[in-house]
Amino acid sequence: MFSKIWTTKSTGVFSAQAEQLRQLLADADAVVLGAGAGLSTSAGFVYDGARFRQYFADFAVRYGFADMYSGGFYPYASLEEHWAYWSRYIYINRYQNAPKPVYNDLFRLVKDKDYFVLTTNVDHCFQKAGFDKKRLFYTQGDYGLFQCAEPCCPETFDNEALVRRMVEAQGYTIAPDGSLTVPEGVTLKMRIPAELVPRCPHCGRPLTMNLRADNTFVEDEGWHRAAGRYSDFLRRHEGQKILFLELGVGYNTPGIIKYPFWRMTAQNPQAFYVCINPGPAQLPPEIAPRALCIRKDIGAVVKEV
Structure with missing residues (x-):
């Protein structure tokens, strides 16, 4: 070298x-x-500071982490909580445009x-x-793809429609320009309905993100x-x-x-x-x-x- x-x-x-x-x-x-x-x-995709607080202040108070990366690794007690966090994370970092x-x-x-x-x-x-x-x-x-957590197959699955439903189920309104707003009087939920938890269409196991973290990454x-x-x-x-x-x-x-x-x-x-x-x-x-x-x-x- x-x-x-x-x-x-x-x-x-x-x-x-x-x-x-x-x-x-x-x-x-x-x-x-x-x-x-x-x-x-x-380009403005920062994972801490004001941008973190804007979308994850409730998670920060409850779980004590101070940036998006830490929240992504937190061992949530349920898949409903896990995907409440991750759906917000995916939406703002994949489906919103960069600030700059x-x-x-x-x-x-x-x-x-x-x-x-x-x-x-x-x-x-x-x-x-x-x-x-x-x-x-x-x-x-x-960030826009799911894969089987096992994985049982070499496939990935587009997640935009389901991520939007997860975000809206927590109380957010998605504007035509993609921005997220919380209607007056609404308190955000920190979990999604069980029926929105993504599962593999082949084996029924939970889906996970198609991100290279170990040897289960699907190419x-x-x-x-x-x-x-x-x-x-x-x-x-x-x-x-x-x-x-x-x-x-x-x-x-x-x-x-x-x-x-x-x-x-x-x-x-x-x-x-x-x-x-x-x-x-x-x-x-x-x-x-x-x-x-x-x-x-x-x-x-x-x-x-």
């Missing part, structure tokens, strides 16, 4: 970095976007290029912003088709001017995006690697001459470019 060096390029003038990225995009034969959680954070137009701005940046998106995000923001679904590979699942037919399209894209552009543009990727799962991007850049003398992340950035010295790390908010960089 590569040795690593702390990059010093992040201390450069931002406008010069933005101009360099603009030129790299213009010159590239193909662009591979690698997106992690930091991209959605830049970062994904839309990013689409305008690459829509005229030959691009492909590899992402560990599960919030569907790329497709909602207009990215071609045949150019997307969601490696870790999708369905759509997942495999997307993986094949990604492999085909890389094969078609082998040896060409490829820009590997990494956005908001940390070190939770670096083997999915970061390390492969480093490796493919090292193997292709025509390739260039760009990392945009406000946090500290590292680079293997082998690709440092063909790499740029911009330590800035992703939305600000995309807007500038």
Whole structure:
């Protein structure tokens, strides 16, 4: 594996970095976007603070957690409580639009290029912003899909209609623009009716989220088709001017995006690697001459470019 060096390029003038990225995009034969959680954070999908309190204040008081992630792992006493929490979580992070137009701005940046998106995000923001679904590979699942908890079959199930019913059963009204409101005098319920608990249509066991957490994750037919399209894209552009543009990727799962991007850049003398992340950035010295790390908010960089 590569040795690593702390990059010093992040201390450069931002406008010069933005101009360099603009030129790299213009010159590239193909662009591979690698997106992690930091991209959605830049777009306003934060899981704590005011946004958490807006939708989960009642859960926070009763159970004592202070962010959405903690609530997602809480051992609720019943499936009715579990899905009351998770239906709100899914709805606001999958079926509402991101608060900021970062994904839309990013689409305008690459829509005229030959691009492909590899992402560990599960919030569907790329497709909602207009990215071609045949150019997307969601490696870790999708908030919009259920799977059997066993699992008894390699299938996933769209959940939008049922999630909406779960949310409304708690007392919310869903407006035409997708926003949630609580009618005057209504106290939100923290459980759903038993008949709304999702169950596998084949075996009757409870359904769960199609999110990669362990070896029960279902890689369905759509997942495999997307993986094949990604492999085909890389094969078609082998040896060409490829820009590997990494956005908001940390070190939770670096083997999915970061390390492969480093490796493919090292193997292709025509390739260039760009990392945009406000946090500290590292680079293997082998690709440092063909790499740029911009330590800035992703939305600000995309807007500038």
